[in-house]
Amino acid sequence: MAALKLHGFFNSSASYRVRIALGLKGLPWEHVGVNIRTGVQNGAGYKALNPAGLVPTLEDGSARITQSLAIIDYLERLQPAPRLVPEGGTERNRVLEIASLIACDIHPLNNLRVLKTLTGSLGVSDAQKNDWYLNWITQGFDALEAWLSDEGDFCVGDAPTLADCCLVPQVANAQRMKVDLSAYPRILRINDQCLRLAAFADAAPNRQPDFVAG
Amino acid sequence: MAALKLHGFFNSSASYRVRIALGLKGLPWEHVGVNIRTGVQNGAGYKALNPAGLVPTLEDGSARITQSLAIIDYLERLQPAPRLVPEGGTERNRVLEIASLIACDIHPLNNLRVLKTLTGSLGVSDAQKNDWYLNWITQGFDALEAWLSDEGDFCVGDAPTLADCCLVPQVANAQRMKVDLSAYPRILRINDQCLRLAAFADAAPNRQPDFVAG
CATH class of the missing domain: 3.40.30.10 (Glutaredoxin)
Structure with missing residues (x-):
């Protein structure tokens, strides 16, 4: 190959x-x-x-x-x-719901091109930009936390899925923006468990060849 | 059922x-x-x-x-x-790319809750809000137009797919915002052809029981 x-x-x-x-x-x-x-x-x-x-x-x-x-x-x-996506059943529904919630309703509103547009052509202050960021994280993570369970290492079932592939980068992004995530113990537990696996740890930003600190 | x-x-x-x-x-x-x-x-x-x-x-x-x-x-x-999603091959890739482009990179930035946040807590003017809307439509539709071909009734292949299910509502949304779409003849052709089919026509906003004009 x-x-x-x-x-x-x-x-x-x-x-x-x-x-x-x-x-x-x-x-x-x-x-x-x-x-x-x-x-x-x-x-x-x-x-x-x-x-x-x-x-x-x-x-x-x-x-x-x-x-x-x-x-x-x-x-x-x-x-x-x-x-990474279960073949059927309620597990498939939930994996796809979580992936969409993050990939459509949280991340696109909070990525670099959008934050730059806010502080650039729209003339929004840094404080307002941070409120904007927090607002979409809060709306999305409140819903996600309600969907997750109190036990288990992953978002859905007993193995990593597409939902975890979306969750871990979104948590990293929120932590980079210094968002307090203590209201989301299920999200934090799953994030921590995922990062114990090499596939997640090796994919982290600071392990990539183009990484620049700060 | x-x-x-x-x-x-x-x-x-x-x-x-x-x-x-x-x-x-x-x-x-x-x-x-x-x-x-x-x-x-x-x-x-x-x-x-x-x-x-x-x-x-x-x-x-x-x-x-x-x-x-x-x-x-x-x-x-x-x-x-x-x-609605081809089983495999390049057609499946393209259908999913188009669906994501619209559902992740255009629509979430331009929906009601976002536009209300801009003009509400961020205090953005109506003109700036319209520029914001147009910016994401332009970036997304420029890419989509490049992916589409000069012939055919649908985004991919010779039957409606998930890509068309995403395209037609996005075009309706842009037209509602009075965006000039003349730079996108392929998008407009496909939109028109889709709307000749009952499944698309019957799904239009003004055919729904909760429709309110204006």
Whole structure:
């Protein structure tokens, strides 16, 4: 198998989700850094790969797949074991609900391009930006905490799923923004348990070759 | 089969996606209006059904499924024909990419709760709010237009898919915001062709029992 190339950024939550999935499936891959702080994602070179100018993009030979959830679905077909989305039943419903809650209703409102737009063209203050960030985390995590149970190492069932691939990067993002997460003991417990696994730990931002502290 | 109940709102794009999918699959369903303009979604009654306080929620007997993409996945299992997500290959990749582009990178930034937050607690002007809306439509639709082809009635392949279920409500939303879409002839062509089908036409906001003009 030719090595998979993941065009991403160490601090991108969407890239981080895919890195976890690659690790859980034991697929070898190569990191290609796309510095979204300096705008590389909007250059013609990257846009030829991904017209949306967003990270990540997976390159597999001549195939290019964008959007983290679509990429993880592709990886699920490439290497079906271990399954990250249960085949059916209520567990499948819940995994997909959690993935959507994070990937549609929390993260897109709180990512770098949005925060930059708020403080840039909209002229919003840093305090207002932080309130905005906290608001979407609170709404989303309140719902997620209600869905999780008091026991168990993972969001759904007894093995990592797509839900955990989405949760851990979102927790890291909130911690980076210094959000107090003490109201979410279930989320914190699952996050801690996941990070004991190599696939999650190795996918962390500070383990990536393009990592820059601060 | 007990009738499916869809708790939604006529103007909610996420509800509209599910209505189209229900129609394409020929599943009987019952509309339960949740007025997100007056805040019904944040009341205890609705939150018992969906702790995220978002529409839509599908009720199927004792099962409750939230998140439009998770609901459509559930419907795909309940009634596999016609398939809305191709079983594999590049068509599956593209359908999921388009669904994510719209459901993660355009719509969550432009929905009612976000626009209300901008003009409310952030004190943004109406003109700035409209620029914000247009910015995310432009970034997303530029990418989508590049992915679509000059021919064909649907986003991917020769039958409606999940991609079209997401596209048509997003176009309706942009048109409601009076966005000039003339730069997107492929998007407009596909939207027009979809709306010739009863499943799309019947799902339109103005065909729902809770519709209010203006």
